Amino acid sequence: MPDQPRKATVILATAIATPVLLLILGYAALVEGMIPANADAKPPVVERWIAKRALNAAIDRGIQGLSDPLPVNDSTLTRGVRLYGTHCAACHGTSDGEPSPIAKGLYQPPPQFAKHDVTDDSIAETYWKITHxxxxxGMPSYAQTLSPEQRWAIATFLRHQGELPAHADEAWKALPSSAVRSED
Ligand code: HEC
Structure with a gap:
């Protein structure tokens, strides 16, 4: 065979064989239990980077045209705090920032909002996360559990967590700790 066609045949064979080989290796790793499925590990940097990129892109698309319908006042914020206490504190903690047993065991770990808040994110972004x-x-969708108004109230509270008016601040500090302190 002349040189040029032989070269083309080798390139073509490599182009077909490489993905097939990768698929076979991937399948072998999967069925042999070599792909981690446990939750008691720290998420690797690459996995976190890919997940964050995908999430941010989905949110950018999802929040177009969404705007917060609730007034930002003590009553909305207090309502948001109370709903947060019932639906979110088990994973995201209360004002002491101590993680609950559930939070300690989750993969990915849920941020404890008393220490790592989301006041930098827009209300619409947090609303999207609560909704979807x-x-x-472990972050659930509350689309079937909470009304849109309830979801907006929680998102409004999280946006203003660092600057709560009197009643809302009192309600936030009064939420019982999610951490278990002693064994029965
Ligand atoms: C069963 C545990 C669990 C519950 C309950 C839960 N979350 Fe989450 N949440 C998570 C986890 C885990 C993550 C981290 C996801 C990740 O790393 O991408 C998360 C992420 C988030 C984020 C993004 C944080 C960031 O830094 O970008 C927000 C906002 C959030 N949750 C709000 C809420 C709200 C509000 C509620 C209640 C309505 C709630 N979550 C209930 C587990 C939970």
Whole structure:
């Protein structure tokens, strides 16, 4: 065979064989239990980077045209705090920032908002996360559990967590700690 066609045949064979080989290796790793499925590990940097990129892109698309319908006042914020206490504190903690047993065991770990708040995110972004949840993490979707108004109230509280008016601040500090302090 002349040189040029032989070269083309080798390139073509490599182009077909490489993905097939990768698929076979990937399948072998999967069925042999070599792909980690445990939750008691720290998420690797690459996994976190890919997940964050995908999430941010989905949110950018999802929040177009969304705007917060509730007034930002003590009553909305107090309502948001109370709903947060019932639906979110088990994973995201209360004002002492101590993680609950559930929070300690989750993969990905849920941020404890007393220490790592989301006041930098827009209300619409947090509303999106509450509504749709975050796939392949413990973050649930509340689309079927809470009304849109309740979801907006919680998102408004999280946006203003660092600057709460009197009643809302009192309600936030009064939420019982999610951490278990002693064994029965
Ligand atoms: C069963 C545990 C669990 C519950 C309950 C839960 N979350 Fe989450 N949440 C998570 C986890 C885990 C993550 C981290 C996901 C990730 O790393 O991408 C998360 C992420 C978030 C984020 C994004 C944080 C950031 O830094 O970008 C927000 C906002 C949030 N949750 C709000 C809420 C609200 C509000 C509620 C209640 C309505 C709630 N979550 C209930 C587990 C939970």
């Amino acid at each position: 949840g975050i796939r392949l993490t």
